[in-house]
Amino acid sequence: MASDLTFLCFKGCSTCAKARKWLDAHHVGYVERNIKTDNPTADELRTWKDESGTTLRRMFNTSGQLYRKEGVKERLDAGMGEEEALELLASNGMMVRRPILVGDGFALFGFDEAAWEKAVL
Numbered sequence: 535m536a537s538d539l540t541f542l543c544f545k546g547c548s549t550c551a552k553a554r555k556w557l558d559a560h561h562v563g564y565v566e567r568n569i570k571t572d573n574p575t576a577d578e579l580r581t582w583k584d585e586s587g588t589t590l591r592r593m594f595n596t597s598g599q600l601y602r603k604e605g606v607k608e609r610l611d612a613g614m615g616e617e618e619a620l621e622l623l624a625s626n627g628m629m630v631r632r633p634i635l636v637g638d639g640f641a642l643f644g645f646d647e648a649a650w651e652k653a654v655l
Contacts, residue, residue, distance in 0.1 A: 539564040539654065542574065542627075542634040550633045553645040562654050569634070573627030576620040582634065582641035583620075590619045593643055595631045604629075 541557065541564040543550035557564055574582070583593060591610060595601055606629075610619065623630050635642045640653050 538638055540567055540634075540636040541565070542567045542569045542630075542636070543632055544569050544628070547632055549645050553633045553635070553650070556645070556647060556650065560651075560655060564635075569627035569630060569632050571627070574624060574630060574634070576617075576624040579620050579623050579630070582636060582643075585636075585639060586641040586643055588643055590616060593619075593623060593631055595629060598628055600626060600628050 539562065541554065543554065543566065545568070554566075579593065583590065594606055594610075596607070601607070604622070606622070614622075631643045633645055635650060635653070637653060642649055642653060
């Protein structure tokens with residue numbers, strides 16, 4: 535299963551670096567994908583949302599400058615629909631919470647060591 539993993543990350547992200555170090559320390563094979571230059575599509579994000587069981591809000595990088603600049607919280611609070619939110623996420627990889635670990639039938643947003651361990655070890 536480990537060889538089928540995709541690790542979406544950003545080189546300048548300390549959480550992504552911590553997650554990469556964890557994957558490597560546990561000898562978990564993965565294909566790395568730069569979330570900034572090869573951002574996820576709306577279709578990928580829709581699938582990963584369903585596989586992760588997460589909410590749209592948890593898919594956004596709420597710590598990012600772009601999130602604040604675009605007023606995403608206010609737009610979500612005002613009732614932004616799922617399709618609009620997925621298109622917004624797909625418009626710029628820096629809008630998406632990272633890292634993302636995608637495997638057969640699962641997707642994990644953000645680095646939660648216990649969740650990652652349960653999914654891949």
